[in-house]
Amino acid sequence: MSVFQNKAVRLMATCEAGSLNDLAERRRKLLLSALELYRAIGGSFEQLEAVIMRDEAEIPxxxxxxxxxxxxxxxxxxxxxxxxxxxxxxxxxxxxxxxxxxxxx
Incomplete structure (x- = not known):
């Protein structure tokens, strides 16, 4: 892992003790941060809705x-x-x- 990643994990382990390995919490925080960044760089709710509503039948x-x-x-x-x-x-x-x-x- 990188210096930053190690630093981030140590801090999260200190501040979020039980939730570091909680994938549901990681997904929630990732989604919130990604949506905030998306809006900060000018993304619209209409564009977001179009992406979300796409039929994604392929395997992730x-x-x-x-x-x-x-x-x-x-x-x-x-x-x-x-x-x-x-x-x-x-x-x-x-x-x-x-x-x-x-x-x-």
């Missing part, structure tokens, strides 16, 4: 393949918005760590 692809596609799209969005996506991710983790420390102390 492997997680590693889909994750690779997702990371590529995030890289492209970071490029368009002139953002370092890994720096944004580290900043978010640092902010969450500080919030957790403030709540604990």
């Amino acid at each position: 692809r492997r997680v590693d393949v889909v994750l690779g596609d997702l990371m590529s799209e995030l890289a492209a969005i970071g490029y368009v918005y002139d953002l370092d996506i890994m720096q944004a991710a580290h900043n978010t983790l640092d902010s969450r760590r500080q919030e957790a420390a403030d709540l604990a102390g």
